[in-house]
Amino acid sequence: GEDVEQSLFLSVREGDSSVINCTYTDSSSTYLYWYKQEPGAGLQLLTYIFSNMDMKQDQRLTVLLNKKDKHLSLRIADTQTGDSAIYFCAEMFSGGYNKLIFGAGTRLAVHP
Amino acid sequence: DTEVTQTPKHLVMGMTNKKSLKCEQHMGHRAMYWYKQKAKKPPELMFVYSYEKLSINESVPSRFSPECPNSSLLNLHLHALQPEDSALYLCASSRGGSGGTDTQYFGPGTRLTVL
Secondary structure (H helix, E strand, O other), X not given: OOOEEEXXXXXXEOOOOEEEEEEEOOOOOOEEEEEEEOOOOOEEEEEEEEOOOOEEEEOOEEEEEEOOOOEEEXXXXXXXXXXXXXXXXXXXXXXXXXXXXXXXXXXXXXXX | XXXXXXEOOEEEEOOOOEEEEXXXXXXXXXXXXXXXXXXXXOOEEEEEEEOOXXXXXXXXXXOEEEEEXXXXXXXXXXXXXXXHHOEEEEEEEEOOOOOOOOOOEEOOOEEEEEO
């Protein structure tokens, strides 16, 4: 079955880089997503990557995909206090309808 | 514009009340979704509407009743809820159809408390 796993917590110093990791099981997933959720808010789409890509960069965000190991990472450069949030990795279920399979979410805490 | 709006922002209801959650998008998307999110958990899919027809019901209890009056609106009617139904209810929309990415865009959610 499909499953997405993430580490639950990451603490970084302001100005450092943050790397949030994710593993998934569905090798036929075509798209993988990163969403950000601030306290009490909805999910904000950060970026996504197509499964035939290895890397995607968007300003301070870099997504790396290792399809062989089914490993996805999100790197945030120059992490700021405003980046403190929960980050969800998600894969698109390949079973015929558009269902996102979410990881448990990684809480990123940025300290001075 | 990738905005999905939801009303109300907060809702408190008793177990005998009937209430409705509303969701709206004007991106021309043809797929709309309801998710339930409990504290410290990821969102869980409840319903999917595709081209205004219910295409997925993830075994949701009948006290939750979705409705899609038109391609821009999605409602969730609530009746006889239980305290364990208290959660953040998220609406999302996507382009719909097949082929290419079908990225889902989420609204801010309705925080529901059932007393």
